Every structure is written in structure tokens, then in C-alpha cells.
Amino acid sequence: MSNRTRTAVILAAGTGSRLRPYTDSVPKPLVEVNGTPILHNALHQLSELGICEATIVVGYRKESIEQSCGRRFEEVEIEYVHNPIFDRTSSAYSLWLARNTMLAGDTVFLEGDVFFEREVLERTLRTVSATKKNVAAVAAFTEAMSGSAVELAEDHSVSTFVMNQTPAQAQARSLFKTINLTRFSAAALHDRLVPALHRAVESGYHIAYVEQILSLLVESRELQLSAADCSDTRWFEIDSEADLRLAEEIFGLPPALASPGASSVSLAAGARR
Numbered sequence: 001m002s003n004r005t006r007t008a009v010i011l012a013a014g015t016g017s018r019l020r021p022y023t024d025s026v027p028k029p030l031v032e033v034n035g036t037p038i039l040h041n042a043l044h045q046l047s048e049l050g051i052c053e054a055t056i057v058v059g060y061r062k063e064s065i066e067q068s069c070g071r072r073f074e075e076v077e078i079e080y081v082h083n084p085i086f087d088r089t090s091s092a093y094s095l096w097l098a099r100n101t102m103l104a105g106d107t108v109f110l111e112g113d114v115f116f117e118r119e120v121l122e123r124t125l126r127t128v129s130a131t132k133k134n135v136a137a138v139a140a141f142t143e144a145m146s147g148s149a150v151e152l153a154e155d156h157s158v159s160t161f162v163m164n165q166t167p168a169q170a171q172a173r174s175l176f177k178t179i180n181l182t183r184f185s186a187a188a189l190h191d192r193l194v195p196a197l198h199r200a201v202e203s204g205y206h207i208a209y210v211e212q213i214l215s216l217l218v219e220s221r222e223l224q225l226s227a228a229d230c231s232d233t234r235w236f237e238i239d240s241e242a243d244l245r246l247a248e249e250i251f252g253l254p255p256a257l258a259s260p261g262a263s264s265v266s267l268a269a270g271a272r273r
Contacts, residue, residue: 005106005125005183008051008076009098011210012039012112013059013086018240027061029112030068031238033247038115038238039069045121047074051108055079055101057094059086085206092208096197102189109210111180115247116235124183124228132226133185140231141170141177144246148211149175150227158225161215176227178211179235192223 016028023031029039039056046054054076058065062082071078081097083089091111101107108121120137127135136158141149149170153159162175170177184193196213200206217223236247 008054008108010056013083013094015060043073059083089206091210093206105186119233127228135226136182137179138176138227143167
């Protein structure tokens with residue numbers, strides 16, 4: 001890759017309560033899809049594309065993640081940051097805990113419950129240019145998705161975030177689902193995102209999601225966020241047992257059969273939040 005991004009932050013602190021009983025014994029990022037833990041897949045894809053350092057924010061059953069991934073996974077050197085109040089905070093707080101990593105340079109941000117193929121990350125990084133420095137992976141909203149979405153402008157930049165969408169609402173507006181994999185420039189992190197996270201934490205707003213912080217920055221035009229359309233790729237955010245079964249089916253199929261639009265199974269590739 002010509003892109004110079006070499007660092008990632010992965011959020012892996014949550015309890016994964018909707019995925020019980022699997023998460024009674026292991027944290028959600030270590031739940032396996034066809035024999036591969038979700039987090040191992042993410043680290044493998046990062047390694048394949050030249051990301052050589054990762055900070056993983058851990059909380060629930062953190063020792064399991066540290067033992068499973070170690071201090072090095074393939075070509076990725078790993079540091080861990082502990083969220084001691086993981087059961088009372090949301091993703092924005094966990095991301096704020098990794099601020100030292102983000103302040104050091106360009107960073108790929110992803111959540112530790114997304115199982116994705118290499119093309120998702122590769123396309124996101126490939127979209128980065130002199131005019132598109134902050135890029136979010138997105139996909140067309142399908143019948144199996146719900147939760148937060150984004151509206152895209154004609155230049156494929158994110159114009160607004162729209163929370164709590166049903167499939168009918170999102171499809172009526174031609175919204176796209178965020179894949180929770182985003183590349184940020186050093187400048188955007190230093191000048192925009194980290195200060196915004198800090199303001200939220202300082203004000204006691206510990207239950208904010210990252211999407212809510214990004215929404216404020218995008219709509220105030222403090223942050224320009226471009227989109228990498230990954231509608232034809234395989235990815236899945238795993239929140240429940242039903243998600244897990246569908247992810248196993250999607251990733252158990254040959255890529256040509258599992259890409260969105262090619263089969264009814266793949267139409268569920270998406271997230272709920």
C-alpha cells in the first residue's frame with residue numbers, strides 16, 4: 001500500500017451482553033466465526049496491509065484478549081489500554097482512552113466486533129488522497145440492518161449521520177450503513193476528534209457512541225469525512241447469536257456468492273447500532 005497509515009486503534013472493551021451465552025466465557029472480540037476469532041481476523045487484515053502497530057482498548061475479560069493476541073500478532077505490535085469502567089461507558093469513552101495513540105499520527109479506527117474481508121480495509125485506505133484524508137467504510141443499507149446510518153453528498157462525502165434507523169426509513173433516504181472502520185489523518189485527530197472526545201468525557205457524557213461524536217463534527221463542518229463504498233464486500237458486525245450464524249454463513253460461502261446483492265444471505269451484512 002502506498003498509504004502511510006501504520007497505526008490502528010481497536011475497541012474491544014464491551015461485555016457483549018446480547019451475544020450471551022457465548023460471551024459468558026469469552027469476550028465478544030474472541031467469539032469465533034468459522035473457527036477464527038473476530039479480533040484475530042481484524043489483526044490479520046491489518047497486518048496484511050502494512051499496519052504495524054495497534055492499540056487495543058480492553059475491559060471485559062481483558063486477560064483473555066491479552067493472552068490470545070499477545071504483544072505481537074503476525075506483523076502487528078500490540079499495546080493494551082484498560083477501560084476500568086467498561087460496564088458503565090460506551091465506545092466514545094473507550095476511544096478517548098486511546099488518545100495517546102491517535103495523537104501520534106494517522107490512525108485506522110475499528111470496533112472489535114466487526115468481521116470483514118481484506119477488501120474492506122484495502123478499499124478504505126485506497127480511497128485516501130490529498131483531498132480525502134479521513135475515510136469511513138460504508139455499505140448500502142439493507143433489510144437486515146438497523147441503527148445509525150449516514151447520508152452521502154454528491155462527492156461521496158458524509159453529509160450527516162442519522163441515528164436509530166429502521167430498514168424502511170434508511171432505504172427511503174438511500175442511506176448507507178457505517179462499517180465502524182475509519183481512517184483518520186493526524187491533523188483531524190489532533191485538532192478535531194480527540195478534543196471532541198475530551199469535551200464529552202470532561203462533561204460527564206460517558207455513554208456516547210463514536211458515531212455521535214463524529215456526527216457533531218461533520219454537521220458543524222469541523223470534520224470532512226469521505227466514504228469508501230464497500231457495498232459489494234463481505235463484512236458483518238456481530239451483536240447477537242443470529243448475527244453470528246449469518247456471519248458464519250456469509251464467510252463460509254465463496255466470495256462471489258456471498259457479496260451483497262448476489263445472495264439473500266449476504267443482504268444481512270451489517271450492524272444494529
